[in-house]
Amino acid sequence: MGASALLLDAGNNQINTVQQVAPTRSATAKRYYCGGQTTAGEVTRVANPSGVTTAASCLMGTKVIEAVKRMAKLEVASDGTHITPIRPIRIGGDEVYVLLVDPLQVKSLRADSDWKAAMQNAYIRGKDNPFFSGALAYWDGVAIFETQMLHRRTGAGGTTGPEYFDSTTEALNNGITMVRSLFLGAQSVCLAYGKMPVWTEGHLDWQKTRWGFHTNWIYGIKKVARYSSANVTSMTADSEFGCIIVDTAVT
16 A cells, blocks of 8 residues: 545545555655654664564654655655655745644654754743644644544554555564554645536426525546556656655554
């Protein structure tokens, strides 16, 4: 399963995910990050979720956000190859990325020593400080939003569906819980209309005793990805056009 863009299916009122093919996963992958940090800021990066053996060393934190942002801005990889940077969103002249995080990842952020120091010392004093209000914030040009719709997996000593994201060979270790969060830039998701919304209303019967309305449109929402020209089912290391998948542990 590739990055999971959150969509609402109007037909059945269910939350769906856009599942591409599995991302290229390694400790040096260009559009995938797995691992995390301790509350003191010591960072660990592994190849895939099965490499996380201790949740407390692979939590979401400020150092993870900083590392992933720099992955997004990278133009030349460590092997000398070119990689297309993820373009940020521009708001009021500022360049901003978006990070979607789970409530348990928010808990880890608030335990991060750097996060706590920033909230206490660099933000508004008193009751309006986000540290006391429970609001999230911007960090290093990344806007952080909390959502309960991200994928979460927990290892239980097997290879059942709830224990892995992409492959049974990468099932989580027993007792380890991880969340697949999403780091997003511009053009991470596209909305296209085949027919714009139309609203029609009028009498429903020839006696003109009943009044009604109907609406219809044709549209589609998809996550942007770059596929191999030779095989539309394959993706390269640079395929995630506007997104980085971020798998971190939670406690």
